[in-house]
Amino acid sequence: MHIVFFDHPAYLEYLSIPKFTQMLVEGMKRHGHTTEVWKPTPYFLRFSTSKKIQKWLGYLDQYLVFPTQIRKRLKLQPADTLFVFADQAQGPWVPLLARRPHVIHCHDFMAQHSALGRIPENPASWTGRQYQKLIYNGYSQGENFISVSEKTRKDLELLLPKPPKTSEMVYNGLNKLFKPYDTVAARSELGEKIGLDIGQGYLLHVGGNQWYKNRLGVIELYDAWRSISSLALPLLLIGSALSPDSMEAVKQSKYKKDIHVFGGLDDKFVHLAYAGATVFLFPSLAEGFGWPIAEAMASGCLVMTTGEDPMTEVAGNAGFLVPRRPYQPAASVEKWAVETAVTLEKIIQMSDNERDIAISAGLTNALRFDIDDALNQIESIYTKVLQRAK
Numbered sequence: 001m002h003i004v005f006f007d008h009p010a011y012l013e014y015l016s017i018p019k020f021t022q023m024l025v026e027g028m029k030r031h032g033h034t035t036e037v038w039k040p041t042p043y044f045l046r047f048s049t050s051k052k053i054q055k056w057l058g059y060l061d062q063y064l065v066f067p068t069q070i071r072k073r074l075k076l077q078p079a080d081t082l083f084v085f086a087d088q089a090q091g092p093w094v095p096l097l098a099r100r101p102h103v104i105h106c107h108d109f110m111a112q113h114s115a116l117g118r119i120p121e122n123p124a125s126w127t128g129r130q131y132q133k134l135i136y137n138g139y140s141q142g143e144n145f146i147s148v149s150e151k152t153r154k155d156l157e158l159l160l161p162k163p164p165k166t167s168e169m170v171y172n173g174l175n176k177l178f179k180p181y182d183t184v185a186a187r188s189e190l191g192e193k194i195g196l197d198i199g200q201g202y203l204l205h206v207g208g209n210q211w212y213k214n215r216l217g218v219i220e221l222y223d224a225w226r227s228i229s230s231l232a233l234p235l236l237l238i239g240s241a242l243s244p245d246s247m248e249a250v251k252q253s254k255y256k257k258d259i260h261v262f263g264g265l266d267d268k269f270v271h272l273a274y275a276g277a278t279v280f281l282f283p284s285l286a287e288g289f290g291w292p293i294a295e296a297m298a299s300g301c302l303v304m305t306t307g308e309d310p311m312t313e314v315a316g317n318a319g320f321l322v323p324r325r326p327y328q329p330a331a332s333v334e335k336w337a338v339e340t341a342v343t344l345e346k347i348i349q350m351s352d353n354e355r356d357i358a359i360s361a362g363l364t365n366a367l368r369f370d371i372d373d374a375l376n377q378i379e380s381i382y383t384k385v386l387q388r389a390k
Helices: 016-030 051-074 088-097 110-115 126-139 150-159 183-194 215-228 244-252 267-276 291-298 311-315 330-348 352-369 371-389
Strands: 002-006 034-038 082-085 102-106 144-147 166-169 203-206 235-238 259-262 279-282 303-306 320-322
Touching (some): 016 034, 016 371, 034 051, 082 088, 082 371, 088 102, 110 126, 203 291, 215 235, 215 244, 215 279, 215 330, 267 291, 279 330, 291 303, 291 311, 291 352, 303 330, 311 320
Parallel strands (some): 082 102, 102 144, 144 166, 203 235, 203 279, 279 303, 303 320
16 A cells, blocks of 8 residues: 655644554555655745744745645545544645545544634634634535544534534553653653652653643642641643743742753653652643653553543543643632642552552553554554545
């Protein structure tokens, strides 16, 4: 089978989708298939250094220049080539290939819901709504889809104007780096890397400033927990620099000296962070899948996350579930932080035996996300789509 994968342009500086594309490419190569990766390259983008102007020039490269390149390349591709879109956000390119064998991978539809006014935490601008409409008008012409969670698949099928020919779900496969590791050794190695004494443990969050990652809620939760606990474990936030509202929350915190932000850590040290954490905090407002939940559990870490799909899908019966942080009013947010802090304290104060049982449950749960199983399932779907097109 010859597969052409579509990826996001490198200049967008996305991280997750290119990694996902790379996983698919390498996996299909190992399975004996030939592959190509098509993605936009800078043309108009070269003519300005202004970030605002580059954004619009980048759109010209993606949706004016690249489609012309696709049409030319298509003439050289055999009829039995399978075209794979790594992300439904590549929807504007789908109509060019709607009559050729194709598969569209779907990760989440949060931006689509925001554009429809369904997410008060993330209202979309007029231009944002038009952009999401462009994406929708593209991928809705597709016929074959693979979603990363049942939540994403349900969202997809509600959004599509008609039932697709193929709508399958395959959970993401975990990087094999994430596995059990000695807690003491993990804290020692990570502490040396970041310059902190974390030998007694710490609370951990991994994620960026996207609205749904709820970094502000993590800081609110930490403050509430410190106010009721006799312990003084630090909070490590791994990801990009804090957003202005999160930075202000840290400045106002009585415990700000114990809140630390680290960016640029490679997968090795993220793994160590999971393995050494007392509890991994993941109170996301929404997700497409929720990679960090599975990564933390596979590393032998306890996970506290939001009791809504898809977080519950990934956590299974091994996570500690808490309510979703309310959007407003402030009194409800404060109540959420206090109540969630009580749950966190109970997790931290568990006996060694209780903790061992919970960690074991997490390790067992993480086995569901085997990368080889995921690639086998994906390959099977690819094959069926291509055979049906003949």
